[in-house]
Amino acid sequence: MKVVAITSEKGGVGKSTLAVHLAGAAHAGGLTPLLVDEDGRVGSSLRWARRAGALPFDVIGADEVRPKKLSRYDLLLLDTEGRPKRKDLRQLSERADLLLVPSGVSALELDATRELLDFLHVEGAARKTRVVLTRVPPVGHAAEDAREDLREAGLTVCNTLVRQYAAFGRAAEAGVLVRDVPGERSASAWSDIQRLAQELW
Numbered sequence: 007m008k009v010v011a012i013t014s015e016k017g018g019v020g021k022s023t024l025a026v027h028l029a030g031a032a033h034a035g036g037l038t039p040l041l042v043d044e045d046g047r048v049g050s051s052l053r054w055a056r057r058a059g060a061l062p063f064d065v066i067g068a069d070e071v072r073p074k075k076l077s078r079y080d081l082l083l084l085d086t087e088g089r090p091k092r093k094d095l096r097q098l099s100e101r102a103d104l105l106l107v108p109s110g111v112s113a114l115e116l117d118a119t120r121e122l123l124d125f126l127h128v129e130g131a132a133r134k135t136r137v138v139l140t141r142v143p144p145v146g147h148a149a150e151d152a153r154e155d156l157r158e159a160g161l162t163v164c165n166t167l168v169r170q171y172a173a174f175g176r177a178a179e180a181g182v183l184v185r186d187v188p189g190e191r192s193a194s195a196w197s198d199i200q201r202l203a204q205e206l207w
């Protein structure tokens with residue numbers, strides 16, 4: 007079983023959105039994912055799942071994890087709290103096979119992401135860390151430029167850019183996956199997620 011932890015230095019960058027949708031993409035690809043919510047506040051993936059009870063995979067709180075029951079899952083996705091304490095981050099990097107760090111493309115967000123990656127580098131976890139650029143504005147080249155800059159600095163950055171679509175917000179409100187939100191942009195939003203999933207496993 008592969009363990010993928012989603013973490014970030016800043017809050018609100020799209021961790022829960024990615025966690026829910028990557029679990030959805032894994033399920034659509036024939037895997038049996040388990041999404042573990044290690045956050046528990048408003049907006050977290052567990053609350054998302056409870057809204058309509060319509061997500062096609064299991065979502066549980068961190069306190070409900072029973073090691074014995076994990077063997078039937080292929081993929082464990084951990085949705086974590088933003089701004090983790092260094093101690094928690096160290097533990098997370100030890101538990102996970104892959105640390106996925108979503109980041110917006112503004113200068114402030116990129117600085118926060120670089121800071122987090124510096125810490126993970128010192129911890130020897132850089133090898134299993136990947137940045138994914140999210141909430142990418144529909145116009146301009148800011149995300150392509152950021153991806154290039156981060157790569158030049160030696161970081162591993164996913165090719166896929168997860169673009170900003172209002173449909174992601176509607177999916178969260180309805181407690182469903184974005185592919186089930188009415189509107190023509192929903193398919194584009196879902197295709198960003200599927201491309202990202204293909205890159206990751």
Ligand SMILES: Nc1ncnc2c1ncn2[C@@H]1O[C@H](COP(=O)(O)OP(=O)(O)OP(=O)(O)O)[C@@H](O)[C@H]1O
Pocket residue numbers: 014016017018019020021022023024045049050086087088140141142168169170171172173174175176178
């Ligand atoms: N690709 C996207 N396009 C449009 N809106 C997005 C996208 N990703 C996330 N959002 C929106 O941004 C807000 C924050 O997203 P989300 O809750 O996933 O972030 P988070 O990193 O889990 O936040 P927190 O640190 O509070 O746990 C939500 O309103 C969500 O709908």
Ligand SMILES: [Mg+2]
Pocket residue numbers: 021022023045049050051085086
């Ligand atoms: Mg969250």
